[in-house]
Amino acid sequence: MLFHIIVGFILPWIVGVYLFRNQKKLFIIFYPIGAAISFLINEIGFNYFWKMDKTFEELSLTSLPYDLGLYPILCCLFICTIHYKKMPILIAFLVFTIGITFGEFIAVLLEKLVYRNGWDVIWSGVSYLTAYFIVYLYYKLVRKFILYK
Numbered sequence: 001m002l003f004h005i006i007v008g009f010i011l012p013w014i015v016g017v018y019l020f021r022n023q024k025k026l027f028i029i030f031y032p033i034g035a036a037i038s039f040l041i042n043e044i045g046f047n048y049f050w051k052m053d054k055t056f057e058e059l060s061l062t063s064l065p066y067d068l069g070l071y072p073i074l075c076c077l078f079i080c081t082i083h084y085k086k087m088p089i090l091i092a093f094l095v096f097t098i099g100i101t102f103g104e105f106i107a108v109l110l111e112k113l114v115y116r117n118g119w120d121v122i123w124s125g126v127s128y129l130t131a132y133f134i135v136y137l138y139y140k141l142v143r144k145f146i147l148y149k
Helices: 002-022 024-048 064-083 089-109 121-147
Strands: 050-052 113-115
Touching: 002 024, 002 064, 024 050, 024 064, 024 121, 064 089, 064 121, 089 113, 089 121
Parallel strands: none
Antiparallel strands: 050 113
């Protein structure tokens, strides 16, 4: 479990502190949606499609470091790269989706994550792409109603 706490929570929060200090408004707006999407996908996934090397009796506890660390902070970073760096949308989707899917594939190779019930790395990529798409739609709404008022 220490691996998951370090990789899923401590390391991402090093970037998270930097983002919060420099992009407070975007961080405060997008961290909650990233966490909500992460909780939703992981709640479904841990019950049906994957498990970690260390599983608690309460399955939602297993993903907690990732739900409060890696995934919402990557969501904020995704929005920052689009909003401030003006990265093309398609490139941002590809970089973030392929990057996190590759990271998950490494976790599978290290046997820190086990797929089950027909789940594979392709489905993980689809789930990450879906999550980033939802975040992007939320960004479009926020940009329209909050950021440029």
